[in-house]
Amino acid sequence: MSSIHGKVRRREETFTQRPMTKIWKEKASSENPYIAEDCSCHGYNLFDLMEKRSFVDVLFLLFQGELPSVEKAQLLEQLMIALINPGPRHPATRAAMCVGVGKTDTTQILPVALTTLSGRHLGAAEIEESMRFLRKEIKNDPNLVSDTLFAEATPPTEGDWHVAPGFGCRFGGIDKLPQKQADKLSSLPAAGKCLAWGQTFAKALNNHGHGWLATGLAAAIFADLGIQPRFGPGLFQLLSAPGMLVHGMEFANKPLTALPFIKDEDYFIER
Structure with missing residues (x-):
């Protein structure tokens, strides 16, 4: 039963006797x-x-x-290898390293890293947005979309700018690794329309110091393989998990001094 505005209403719902799955x-x-x-x-x-x-x-x-x-399996497998390790520069990997060196129980290293990776900055939360962006804009000229975005958007005053979900700058410049990966994946037989559109779009963005991000590349391949946008974030986390785990475990065997200790004067507390 539920109460709305003080009135008691009976729920007219019949619950199943057991969960059903097609999977x-x-x-x-x-x-x-x-x-x-x-x-x-x-x-x-x-x-x-x-x-x-x-x-x-x-x-x-x-x-x-x-x-x-065979062609789709090849495309997915090569993407899996490309995403297998976000690298120690990524915030989620650094989170795994920090909890590892801090002697957190090893069962918690991967959950902490995945929680960090769930965010919007270079993380899973950007995947669904990027997939929907690609599916929406694929019918439009990528060069025109680039010009329109830069003409209408207001860049942030500090930090990296993602002019579109999955595309932008990293540490103030073009992230070259996902661009090289996109070039390689584009040559495969199963490479599809979203990846091709993203390639042209990324090259247009290069004129503004922007380009592919790993999240955009993953989103394009997922979309071309028929993965639904809501599945994209979880799949991205799954494929990125091995690298974060091994980095965390590597530092679990090291002393606390293996990572830098930030000085008090380097902390900034916004008031």
Whole structure:
């Protein structure tokens, strides 16, 4: 029952007796119905997948409900390698390193890093926005979109500027690594329209000191592979997790002095 403006109303809802999923089917054990003895993913037996398919194939199947073509699997796998480690300059990786060297329980290193990566700055929160931006603008001239954005937008007074979700500057300049990765991925057979549009758009942005960011590159590939925008942020976190974890574990074995200690005069507290 619920109360609205002091009046009591009965909820006219009927709850299901058990959760239903199209993704995963489990066969209960004859000895214990709470234990599964066999399972399948979107109709494919797990043991058959283990024997005959790669991890990237099954990951695609899990998200898309079908096995990928050889070309799509190649595109996704190369993106996975590109995103496997955000690098020690990334705030999320630095968070993993800090909690590692601080002797936080190792079970918490990855959750802390993923929480940091969930933010909008070079993080998962920008992925969905970037995917929707690409899907919306793909019908427009990327050079014209670039000119319009710079003509109408007001840049921040300090810090990096993302003129569009997934595109901008990093540490005041063009981030060259995602541009090189985009060039390589664009040559693959499964490279699609969003990546091609993003390439032209990024080159137009270069005239203003902006370009691809890792979030924009991931968003373009996800969109071309048919991943829905709401799935993008979680998938980006998943693919970035290995690098953050190993950096955190690396520093878990080091003394506290392995990272710089910020002097008091370098702290700024806004009042």
